[in-house]
Amino acid sequence: MKIEEPKFRCGNGKAIKELVATYAYPYADWMQDWPYEIADSKEIENYFQHYDEQTEEDKKFSLMEMLIQALTDIEDKNDFDKNWKRLKSRIIKDFVVHEYTLFYWSCFGENLSDCWKVTPYMRELWKEIKNG
Template identity: 25%
Template structure:
């Protein structure tokens, strides 16, 4: 089993995620769960994770946040300074490519993700 598939299987087991094909390229989309953001953050903060685990988990967390913001647009601003900002700040360089994906370059916001304004704001503060 390739390393990333092994790590996906490990995350699914330890986080009690629904059955996911461990060979999927869409782990974060299939496993995202807006109701479990805090669980994912707690896991990230409480474990010694390698680079691949951190990247997969950050993708899962951001996808879950995006799902949350899509269905709770009015509450999005309240969660702006959540626990994810310190994680991203401390490991910014490791997650830069992931953040660039969510920032959507210079696309119009209406053509972007629900969390794109928050990601762009974060990037403008750290760049």
């Protein structure tokens, strides 16, 4: 089955700088993977709350990247599964915003052993959404 790559999307500076101010996280222009570098699994509850308060797509986009990284860093299986269900519902609800992010974390064409812990979940979600 051929997977078509969606239109590329990345976080924008304005949204990122607002999140930097909210969380007092470090930021520098060279931090290409900022949401992944600063995400903290201990803050996942705050990320979910902040995400749910957002109306701006760009902030939702960057917060979702933070949420996914935070989820990936959770070691406890029960905690991971509980938070995956919460994350999944938000990806589905705002799929238009997160289509590229879901595609990116699905690592299509890669062996799962070379991917993130969340990748098999992302691949299943991609199939669920795309195959209806």
